[in-house]
Structure formats: structure tokens, C-alpha cells
Amino acid sequence: MREFAALLDRLVLTPQRNGKIRLLVDYFRQTPDPDRGLALAAITRDLDIANVKPAMLRALVAERMDEQLFAYSYDYVGDLAETISLVWSAREPSRANAIPTLGDVVASLARASRSDAIKLVEKWLDQLDASARYALLKLVTGGLRIGVSARLAKQALADFGSVDVSEIEELWHGLKPPYQSLFAWLEGKAEKPASLAAAPFRPVMLSTPLEEPDYTKIVAEDYAAEWKWDGIRVQLTAETGQRRIYSRTGDDISHAFPDIADAMNFAGTLDGELLVARSTDESVEIGAFGDLQQRLNRKAVSARQMESHPAFVRLYDLLIDGDEDIRTLSFAERRQRLERFAAALDPSRFDLSPLVAYTTFEDLAALRRDPPHPVIEGLMLKRWDSTYVPGRPKGPWFKWKRDPFTIDAVLVYAQRGHGKRSSFYSDYTFAVWTGPEDDPHLVPVGKAYFGFTDEELKQLDAYVRNNTTERFGPVRSVRAEPAHGLVLEVAFEGLNRSKRHKSGVAMRFPRIARLRWDKPPIEADRLETLEALLRDSDATD
Incomplete structure (x- = not known):
């Protein structure tokens, strides 16, 4: 726990992205299995410890100090784990040989009942110093706020193993903590793990903001234009009997949008914008982002919510057509394939993102200033000859958002x-x-x-x-x-x-x-x- 606590302390105090990546890489090098994999799972929020709740921790600390004094302390500090770690009064002196490892903590809690789990936490709080107590409490409550996204953690893994981050992302959903096969491959001790995920995530291609020096590059012969819709970017994958909906960071959000998953009667992988919209005989009525928020971040969605806020996907690109990977084709070729692919889909759930006709850059500027729909937040500009490249390459794709x-x-x-x-x-x-x-x-x-x-x-x-x-x-x-x-x-x-x-x-x-x-x-x-x-x-x- 001491090493994990030290890692969290350093990550919190290091604002720079590259600094955080170096800290993670060093931790992966110096920490043995299974602790490094469990730490990774905690950071990416893939470690679930369900038998310790914040209310149990509050009750525990109430046995050690006056409740009003704790309330004052909590009001000042503003974070439950940090407050408990600072005010905790141990009943026995800490002994170095009694301090559990991260692996000990996770394994013991996995075996424990809810009543036994809180007793274990109490024992460990007595054994640990304030920094390690904070790490323990953040671990069991899942409340890590250290400025490290899952994407950044995957980049640290890629740097650790000198591989491209896209390789990590394509493997990720088939792996389970503590990721020992992944670390063995990254250290050159084993072959690359086979992707066990059904309907895996493919790393997305991202755009860069269009800035004035690049204005002269944008000509109709080289760049297609599309509206940038104000929803959330998603990837739809249907393979081997599985249907999955991913956010652009690779989070599986299928459970929140079963109405879309049910309509994914195809084989392949699509890239698009998730919206709330209702299809009519003549058009698609798109709702505001606030409507979409009624569906986001839910563990389950009711039939009433699906009826009042129906999900809809406006399609941008086609990555896998049947069993053929077409990411190496040009955008112009992929667009032609997408038009044929989309024609066979349920129009009440999917449609094709329309291309925006323009002749001059001034035409685009006028369209950006006065788009035809309030849920449009700007323009996307894509080179006709661009292949689908994971990450954010400069030049192939630009986004040109409206002024706020x-x-x-x-x-x-x-x-x-x-x-x-x-x-x-x-x-x-x-x-x-x-x-x-x-x-x-x-x-x-x-x-x-x-x-x-x-x-x-x-x-x-x-x-x-x-x-x-x-x-x-x-x-x-x-x-x-x-x-x-x-x-x-x-x-x-x-x-x-x-x-x-x-x-x-x-x-x-x-x-x-x-x-x-x-x-x-x-x-x-x-x-x-x-x-x-x-x-x-x-x-x-």
C-alpha cells in the first residue's frame, strides 16, 4: 500500500501530462504483479470493491471521534477519504511488518462479507500512516480523482512497452485485472495476448482545431465538409454475435442505449454521433444535448426513458465492412461504402451525416456563423484522401467550431x-x-x-x-x-x-x-x- 499511496500522492501533485505518464511508467517497472495491475485497474476504474460503502466509513469514524468535530473537519477539507485519513486515531502503534500490500487488500476484501470487510478496513487504518490511509479509502470507495484518464493510463502502458497505444486499446476489453499477460508481453517475456473481446473497440481518429494558418488549405477539391453535431461520438461494433456501443475513449456504454443495440442488425464497425432524435416520415427531429444527458451515465434505462428520449446515431464513417477492415482506404472510398451500408439500416435509429456543399472558404465561414440547426456546433473538414488513423494526426481532419x-x-x-x-x-x-x-x-x-x-x-x-x-x-x-x-x-x-x-x-x-x-x-x-x-x-x- 505504501508504494500505491506514494504513486497517488505524486500523481495528484504533478499537473503535467507527460510527468504523470513518467510516474506511471516508473511504477509499472518497479512494482511486481499483481500490485501494478491492480493499481492500473483502480486508476482506470475497472476495479470494483462493492462491499465497502461511504456510509460504513462514516459510521466507523464516528466511533473514534465526536461527530460534530468530524463534520467541522469534513467541511474544511471537503473530501471524505482525505478527512478520515487525517483525523483517524489509531488504537495501536503502526508496525512495518503489518502493512498490507495492495494485492493483500484486494484479495482479502474479495473474500470478505460486508461486515467483515469494514472490520478489515478498520484494522488497516490502524496500521497505515495518513498517506496510505488516504490511498486505501480512495481504493475501496472508487473515488480516485488524480487527473489520470483511462486513455492516459493506456498511453503510459504503451510507453512502458514501447508499443503504439492503439495496440493497447484494441486489446483492452478482452483483458481482466491484474493484467499479468499484458505486462508479460510489454516486458518481452511472452507473446502478445490474443484479443478475447467480442466486438472489440477500434481506436478512433480525432480532429484538430482549424486555425488561421491552415485556412488556405481548405479547398473543396481536397476537403469534404460535414456538420459537427452536439452529441457524443460513439463507435458501433457488431461482430461474432455481439453488439457493443463504445464512447470515443473506449468505454462500453451499450447498457444505457439498448434501443440502439437492438437495431444494430449488421456486421461491421461504424463511427458516428449519438443524439436524441425522433424520426418522422419527412425528417429527423434532433433534440438538444440536454435531452441526451437524460440517457447518459445510467446503469439501466427504463422503457419510459427510451420512449421520451429515443436514441439516434448520425453516421460519419465505416471502419469494418462485414469482415473487411477498410480503415486503410481513403475517406472518399469509405464514404461510398458507408452510403451503401447505411441504406440497409433502420432509418428510425440511423442516418447518414450529410456532406455540406461549398465552393470557397468564405462559403464555409458563412455556414459556420449561421448553421441551419441549433444542435450544430460547427463544421468538420476531412481530406478526401485521408485514411482512418487512430489518434489525432495534424492535417487530415479539422474541426471548426462556432465561437462560444x-x-x-x-x-x-x-x-x-x-x-x-x-x-x-x-x-x-x-x-x-x-x-x-x-x-x-x-x-x-x-x-x-x-x-x-x-x-x-x-x-x-x-x-x-x-x-x-x-x-x-x-x-x-x-x-x-x-x-x-x-x-x-x-x-x-x-x-x-x-x-x-x-x-x-x-x-x-x-x-x-x-x-x-x-x-x-x-x-x-x-x-x-x-x-x-x-x-x-x-x-x-
């Missing part, structure tokens, strides 16, 4: 962050004015927790502490009046109607664009500004 919308809003609430931000008020709720001009009041319209620098975070945190009017656990109400308050310039990608919010609106991807220390709060925007944007969206829908 911006409003000025007033900070009204702030909440403590998590992990390295747990000591800062870093999650901000903002509001706009509504009501009579001579007696306005603020109504919240969104929440953002990124877009600002570390230095600005310190300034925001100090402002919140100095202007708190009420406290609600980890949340503070911040003074916000026509003549006193902090104005935030908020950028967002789009706007949806919302019955859950008092304002009636919900923002897509809000982030803090600027701190407007110079602007009086009364000059912030009004709700009517957002309602006008909604009306414009409705008019083009």
Missing part, C-alpha cells in the same frame, strides 16, 4: 472543490438579473469550475471568503447586490430549455472566460438575453 456565446453574470454561490482544490472555493454558481428594472433580483443560470488560472483561483477564493453572507456546509452564499458583487464573463456552447432550473434555461459547457472586476453587478446581463437566444434556437429548429 458569452454573457456577464454575477457570482452568487461558491462551493469547495475536490482533491488538490479541496482547500479552495472553486465551483461557482452565477446568476443574471430578472424582474422590474427598478427592483431586479438575481436568478441562477449555471455553474462553472474551470476557465480561470491558478492565480485567479486564489483571487476568487479570497473574494468568496471576504464576501460570504451565509454558509451551508461546503457551500457559501456570496454577497451579490446591484452595487456590490463580482461579475463573471461566462462562455458557453449552447442553451437548452430546462424544467429543473428556476430560470428555465440550462447552459452547455459553461466556463469562466474573464473576471470582470471592473464591471458593476447591475450591468450584468438579464434573463431576457438568454431567453432571446432560446427563441432564436427554437426558430431554427
Whole structure:
């Protein structure tokens, strides 16, 4: 556990991507099986320890200290595992030879009942120091927030074994923790494991943002244009009797979209955009991203949810046609194959992403400024001769997103962050004015927790502490009046109607664009500004 705890500490304190990869590679080299594979599974969230719950940990710590004192501590720290690790009072001195390994912990918990599991956790908390206690608690609750995605962990594996990350991704879904066959291959001690996954994930090809130096490259003879729809990128694979729906990072999300899986009556692999949409005799009515969110991140979906928010996939590309891998063909050839392939699919669940006709770059610029549908967030530009290459090669594919919308809003609430931000008020709720001009009041319209620098975070945190009017656990109400308050310039990608919010609106991807220390709060925007944007969206829908 000590080595795993040290790894987590270093990962949290290392902001750079390459630094995190080096830490993981070093850990894989220095740590024996099965601990390195179990650590990898914990980081990629593929390790499930189901018999220890946060409520059990709260009850456990209540036996060691006053509940009100723990509540104060938790309010200050903002993270359950970190709070328990710091306040825990051991009943016996720690002994070095009693400290369990990561493998010991996982194996013991796998054998234990729920009542025995919490007793084991209590024993280990007594044996470990604060850092290792924190790692243990994060392990058993599955709450790792260390800035490492599954994709980054796979890149570290690729660097460790000097292989391409696409090889790791294509094997991943056929492997199980602690991945001993994978590590043996990466170390040159065994042959590459056979892909055991039915309907495996194929690493996706990604685009790069189109920037001004590349504008002159975009000519109709070289680049096809498509609309960039505001859903989520998915890969649909049907092989050997299996049907799977993957996110672009390789997560299997089939369980949340059985209506799509049931309609996958084909053999092959498709690339497309998952949307909520209803097919009619004349057209497809596409819903906003907020509608899609009703289906995302669910372990199960009801028949009522599938009826009210039907899933739909707009197809971009064809990777596997039957049993033929066509990724090495040009986009123009794959597009022709895709048109034939899509014609045989259920039109209530799938359609073909239309190509956008243009003659000049100025034509594209005009289309980007004024797209025909509110769920379009820009344009995709793809070289006709581009093969399907995993990763993000520069040049074959570009994305040219619309400029974000911006409003000025007033900070009204702030909440403590998590992990390295747990000591800062870093999650901000903002509001706009509504009501009579001579007696306005603020109504919240969104929440953002990124877009600002570390230095600005310190300034925001100090402002919140100095202007708190009420406290609600980890949340503070911040003074916000026509003549006193902090104005935030908020950028967002789009706007949806919302019955859950008092304002009636919900923002897509809000982030803090600027701190407007110079602007009086009364000059912030009004709700009517957002309602006008909604009306414009409705008019083009």
C-alpha cells in the first residue's frame, strides 16, 4: 500500500501530462504483479470493491471521534477519504511488518462479507500512516480523482512497452485485472495476448482545431465538409454475435442505449454521433444535448426513458465492412461504402451525416456563423484522401467550431472543490438579473469550475471568503447586490430549455472566460438575453 499511496500522492501533485505518464511508467517497472495491475485497474476504474460503502466509513469514524468535530473537519477539507485519513486515531502503534500490500487488500476484501470487510478496513487504518490511509479509502470507495484518464493510463502502458497505444486499446476489453499477460508481453517475456473481446473497440481518429494558418488549405477539391453535431461520438461494433456501443475513449456504454443495440442488425464497425432524435416520415427531429444527458451515465434505462428520449446515431464513417477492415482506404472510398451500408439500416435509429456543399472558404465561414440547426456546433473538414488513423494526426481532419456565446453574470454561490482544490472555493454558481428594472433580483443560470488560472483561483477564493453572507456546509452564499458583487464573463456552447432550473434555461459547457472586476453587478446581463437566444434556437429548429 505504501508504494500505491506514494504513486497517488505524486500523481495528484504533478499537473503535467507527460510527468504523470513518467510516474506511471516508473511504477509499472518497479512494482511486481499483481500490485501494478491492480493499481492500473483502480486508476482506470475497472476495479470494483462493492462491499465497502461511504456510509460504513462514516459510521466507523464516528466511533473514534465526536461527530460534530468530524463534520467541522469534513467541511474544511471537503473530501471524505482525505478527512478520515487525517483525523483517524489509531488504537495501536503502526508496525512495518503489518502493512498490507495492495494485492493483500484486494484479495482479502474479495473474500470478505460486508461486515467483515469494514472490520478489515478498520484494522488497516490502524496500521497505515495518513498517506496510505488516504490511498486505501480512495481504493475501496472508487473515488480516485488524480487527473489520470483511462486513455492516459493506456498511453503510459504503451510507453512502458514501447508499443503504439492503439495496440493497447484494441486489446483492452478482452483483458481482466491484474493484467499479468499484458505486462508479460510489454516486458518481452511472452507473446502478445490474443484479443478475447467480442466486438472489440477500434481506436478512433480525432480532429484538430482549424486555425488561421491552415485556412488556405481548405479547398473543396481536397476537403469534404460535414456538420459537427452536439452529441457524443460513439463507435458501433457488431461482430461474432455481439453488439457493443463504445464512447470515443473506449468505454462500453451499450447498457444505457439498448434501443440502439437492438437495431444494430449488421456486421461491421461504424463511427458516428449519438443524439436524441425522433424520426418522422419527412425528417429527423434532433433534440438538444440536454435531452441526451437524460440517457447518459445510467446503469439501466427504463422503457419510459427510451420512449421520451429515443436514441439516434448520425453516421460519419465505416471502419469494418462485414469482415473487411477498410480503415486503410481513403475517406472518399469509405464514404461510398458507408452510403451503401447505411441504406440497409433502420432509418428510425440511423442516418447518414450529410456532406455540406461549398465552393470557397468564405462559403464555409458563412455556414459556420449561421448553421441551419441549433444542435450544430460547427463544421468538420476531412481530406478526401485521408485514411482512418487512430489518434489525432495534424492535417487530415479539422474541426471548426462556432465561437462560444458569452454573457456577464454575477457570482452568487461558491462551493469547495475536490482533491488538490479541496482547500479552495472553486465551483461557482452565477446568476443574471430578472424582474422590474427598478427592483431586479438575481436568478441562477449555471455553474462553472474551470476557465480561470491558478492565480485567479486564489483571487476568487479570497473574494468568496471576504464576501460570504451565509454558509451551508461546503457551500457559501456570496454577497451579490446591484452595487456590490463580482461579475463573471461566462462562455458557453449552447442553451437548452430546462424544467429543473428556476430560470428555465440550462447552459452547455459553461466556463469562466474573464473576471470582470471592473464591471458593476447591475450591468450584468438579464434573463431576457438568454431567453432571446432560446427563441432564436427554437426558430431554427
